[in-house]
Amino acid sequence: xxxxxxxxxxxxxxxxxxxxxxxxxxxxxxxxxxxxxxxxxxxxxxxxxxxxxxxxxxxxxxxxxxxxxxxxxxxxxxxxxxxxxxxxxxxxxxxxxxxxxxxxxxxxxxxxxxxxxxxxxxxxxxxxxxxxxxxxxxxxxxxxxxxxxxxxxxxxxxxxxxxxxxxxxxxxxxxxxxxxxxxxxxxxxxxxxxxxxxxxxxxxxxxxxxxxxxxxxxxxxxxxxxxxxxxxxxxxxxxxxxxxxxxxxxxxxxxxxxxxxxxxxxxxxxxxxxxxxxxxxxxxxxxxxxxxxxxx
Numbered sequence: 586x587x588x589x590x591x592x593x594x595x596x597x598x599x600x601x602x603x604x605x606x607x608x609x610x611x612x613x614x615x616x617x618x619x620x621x622x623x624x625x626x627x628x629x630x631x632x633x634x635x636x637x638x639x640x641x642x643x644x645x646x647x648x649x650x651x652x653x654x655x656x657x658x659x660x661x662x663x664x665x666x667x668x669x670x671x672x673x674x675x676x677x678x679x680x681x682x683x684x685x686x687x688x689x690x691x692x693x694x695x696x697x698x699x700x701x702x703x704x705x706x707x708x709x710x711x712x713x714x715x716x717x718x719x720x721x722x723x724x725x726x727x728x729x730x731x732x733x734x735x736x737x738x739x740x741x742x743x744x745x746x747x748x749x750x751x752x753x754x755x756x757x758x759x760x761x762x763x764x765x766x767x768x769x770x771x772x773x774x775x776x777x778x779x780x781x782x783x784x785x786x787x788x789x790x791x792x793x794x795x796x797x798x799x800x801x802x803x804x805x806x807x808x809x810x811x812x813x814x815x816x817x818x819x820x821x822x823x824x825x826x827x828x829x830x831x832x833x834x835x836x837x838x839x840x841x842x843x844x845x846x847x848x849x850x851x852x853x854x855x856x857x858x859x860x861x862x863x864x865x866x867x868x869x870x871x872x873x874x875x876x877x878x879x880x881x
Contacts, residue, residue, distance in 0.1 A: 587772035589616040589695040595623045595685050595715075598661060601700030605730040606661075608875065609698035610670060611750075612728070615776040618695070621673045623688060624658045625681045626651050651676055682718040689723060698728045701869065717866070720850065720878050726769055728845075730875040750777040754843040756784050756834050756864070759806055762849035766879035770847035771815055773877075779844070780820040783807045784837060786830040800825045831867035839873050847877040 594609035596602035606622065613620040628647060655676045662672050677684045689697055701716040720727045755770035757763035767783075774781040785803045790796050807823040815821070826833040838846060850865045869876040 587768055589618045591692055591694050592616075592618045592620050592696050592698060593623060593685070593689050593692065593694040594620065594698045595625065595681070595719075596658070596661065596700075597624070597681075598657060599700065601731065603661075603665065603700075605698050605700035605728075606665060608728065608730050610666065612696065612698060613670065619673065620670065621675060621692065621694075622658065622662060623675050623677065623685065624654055625684045626654050626676060626678045627681055628678065647678070651678060681715045682722075685715070685719050686722055689725060694725050696726050696728060697723055698730065701729045701731050720869075724880070726766075726877055726879040728875055728877045729869050731869075731872075750779045750844045752841055752843045753777070753779045753781050754784060754834070754838060754841070754846045755781060756786075756830075756846060756848045756868075757807070757810070758830070758849075758864075759785065760849070762881050764849070765881060766847045766849045766877070767810060769877060769879055771819070773845065773847070774819050774821075780822070782837075782841070782843075783810060783821065783823045784834065785823075785825050786833040787825060787827045788830055790827055796827065800827075830864045831871070834864065834868050835872045838868075843874050845875050845877060846872060847879065850878040850880050 589612065592609055592613050594602075594606055596606055609620055609622075612618065628650065655674070658674050658676060662674060666672055675688070677688065685697065685699075688694075697719060699716050699719065701714060716727070716729050720729060750773060753770055753774050755763075755767055757767070770781060773779065785807055787799055787803060790799050803825045804823055807825070811821055811823075824837070826837065834846065837843070846868055848865045848868065850863070865876065865878055869878065
């Protein structure tokens with residue numbers, strides 16, 4: 586079984602990071618992982634006019650901002666963490682994407698859970714997104730959380746909040762980019778006692794006469810992805826659709842009330858703008874639920 590020993594959750598105190606933090610708590614609970622919550626102080630956001638003439642005064646200001654941020658982070662954790670969960674807090678200074686990536690690498694994080702604004706519109710709106718930059722470069726999977734899933738949090742009979750993932754969707758184009766993501770999808774399905782759907786989208790089927798044959802071939806390939814021992818113990822189904830991949834994935838996620846989508850991502854270089862047209866980024870940007878992006 587896949588083990589997640591350390592979960593990293595960067596927060597900026599926005600509503601998006603609060604949603605991501607609740608998700609991170611759920612993952613940590615189910616996998617019995619260590620949860621580290623990170624806040625990055627980006628001093629460039631603060632006006633430095635008036636400090637230029639005094640290095641000592643500027644250093645004092647920086648120290649004050651870091652201490653204030655630490656207190657704010659402690660209050661954040663106190664307000665949104667229930668009993669029984671141990672959380673480690675860290676405050677770093679620097680550029681958010683770089684600080685997250687360096688810390689994740691140094692700590693050998695098994696997953697990063699973070700919020701994303703997920704603005705709609707042109708792909709260029711994703712440029713500059715901290716989540717996007719982390720997703721393209723992190724060596725571990727990144728769970729990008731924008732919208733909380735339907736009924737994700739519910740109260741049990743004792744009044745405690747329990748976390749639910751009922752429907753998990755794994756999308757594949759049968760490339761090596763998607764193979765690793767399947768392991769995480771299966772693992773989450775086991776941990777949450779959820780139902781797993783394997784989806785492949787056929788794009789550009791040559792003619793209606795060949796559609797049935799193409800669907801049958803894709804279905805067979807999907808079935809072969811499922812290990813026999815997994816098929817015996819988990820609730821799994823396979824689906825093949827026809828159309829534009831990202832549109833079909835989003836439509837299926839809406840129709841089936843999917844709680845999380847797991848997908849592979851190529852993780853090209855930061856300057857490769859072609860990545861913004863990828864299915865993974867489109868689903869993360871426009872989809873109805875969190876996306877687990879897994880790099881090769």
